[in-house]
Amino acid sequence: MNSSQLLGITTFAYLFSAVLYIAILVFRAKKIGLFATLVTAGAFLVNTAGIGLRWYESHQMGIGYAPLSNMYESLVFFAWSIALVYLFMEIRYKNRVLGAFSMPFAALAMILAGLKNPDIKPLIPALQSNWLIAHVITCFIGYAAFAVASGMGIMYLVKDRRTDKTAAPLIASLPELKVIDDIIHKTLVFGFLWLTAGIITGAVWANSAWGTYWSWDPKETWSLITWFVYAATLHARFTRGWGGRRIAWLAIGGFVSVMFTYYGVNFLLSGLHSYGGN
């Protein structure tokens, strides 16, 4: 059993988990709720084991490093973070319907990882730093929270659109708008703290490697743009009382900016972060 196989299993397990949660929502099959949770928790453990094994394998190859250094590894870690954030929310809010809007992101991240080359490649000198670990972990916990927040944003809009008309039973099983709104807000706040920490750890690392903590490279700039978008969103909410549909849309829009920072910049723009694209 090698790490690629474990992570392959993870992909199917997350996909299965997403399907189960959607089934709970669509068929109101509450009976399979516990099963869905167990599948998700199991998938999360396999994902964790996969990352751990990959770490071990890299040491076996004599090039030991934390597996957070390229697009494949970051996607795997992104999926792991999404599952972690989701499981935390399921326990906290005791609501499995949230899974239908969260776990598809984890499955999608693993599918995208599957399209990448999973070979373990040694680290180039620029990446040989403990700041790599701090930077990637903080960023991706933030990204995962924003992914879940955008899922909740979609859920809000779905629920809100349908309550105008006849309340279908499907929609009725979604949490109340007020509750979704609160979850979106809490997730955004959580993500914002981690995004900030991610930008800061990146800056400290850049300074120890190049002597500049900020150089307006496209990746840096896009992370700042994302930060501005969420900062504006939080101000609109805290001080101008925005909520509901508008914040739901901003949660979705913010996540588009996150995805561009993470994914788009590597393919469409060039810069110092180019190693993230491999």
Added chain:
Amino acid sequence: MKKTENMVWRFFASVRLALFTLLILATTSVIGTLIPQKNPPEFYIESFGQRTAQFFQMLDVPDMYNSWWFLSLLFLFSINLIVCTIDRLPNVWQMVVLNNLDTDPERLEKMPHRQLFHASGNTAALTETAIALLAKNGWKAAHENKPDGSLIFSQKTPWSRLGVYAVHLSILVIFAGAIIGSLLGFKAGVMIPEGSASDTVYESRTGSPIPLGFTVQCDDFNVAYYADGATPKEFRSILTVQENGKTMIDKRPIIVNDPLDYKGITFYQSSYEPMQGFNVVITNTNTKVSQSFQIPFGQKISWADGGIDFGIINQEVRSRMGDVNRLKVWFSDGQGEPSIFWMDNSASQTITTPTATYEFAASQVYATGLQVAKDPGVWTVYAGCTLMLIGLYVAFFLSHRRIWVYITREENGDRCRILVCGASSKNKIAFEKEFAALVQGFTNDSSFQNA
């Protein structure tokens, strides 16, 4: 006049302006990620055409993050932060230091969270019981006797109201650090060939020389590769710093992510350049006589004392940069046939002739590329970053929670009326639970009856 002043003040203190500035900063920042920055003017003419390029130059697009208009936006952002803070902080500060035992009883009756109890007994005894109950639930309380009874108050993290201002301040601290860095610091670079020293570095943008006041010598430079032979594993320079003829730092190795710092100037391993030449060391293993040479490629060199002629007659290059992977040596000590062999770069080879054996070591001469930075503002920036993280945590996850217990003697009879009430600056749902737990504590206590 007063009114316009007020209007200007309101404008700069407004959240509307903050939202506007944040969104404008976000949108304009996109430009510099789409249009490559800091290229020479010809690049923009070639890529975008004469007229567009001219338009770009007019608006400083090729260096937009340092342009007058982008810096003005950041300035506007700072003014907004400062004015907003001056505008709001005094009131918030009042809330933090407020003596809540002075709270008007009428306001207590309108608190968002309230519960009424009755109890028999005198106010002094009930006050004591209530304070003990609060303490049991984690609320450290103070009290004050009132004309008609007693008021107990307890609060948690009143200073959490300042969290958001700490975040605002942190942004200004980071800006201050950036300004210190740009006024008093520099970013520069220098190439130093192995065995050479430099007392000057060259400003990254303008190329103008900056004297260091000391010299940096590159004793050695090496690139190590992974087993695949293509991926670099380590770039390592050995540096020696000398000042006034005295060695201050002796043979300190630096690698990427581990720079050398001397007198606030930091030297980062950044690049390297293979040079046309080799360091050669020949040792006669019988006599132990040894000699070093720095020789050019393709030239016959004589070591008269050793009676040896040698040269590097061919090389195999690893990359377009010209790093030599293997080299071909011609060697003769006049005894028998000359030795001709291939050897790896940075390795050594034993040569046996009819009368002697030699160790022949050769490595290509490199120049190390150092990035040199002086940034006295960096610790200010880091202090700002730390303050920001602490501030965000406080602003998001802590709230100012207040509990009052107001005990009054009822006019008829010997019962007391007890009002338990509270408020939280944010996160009302969590406070609701905390308040309910406290109320439960009162309900469970036999002294109090639910009203």
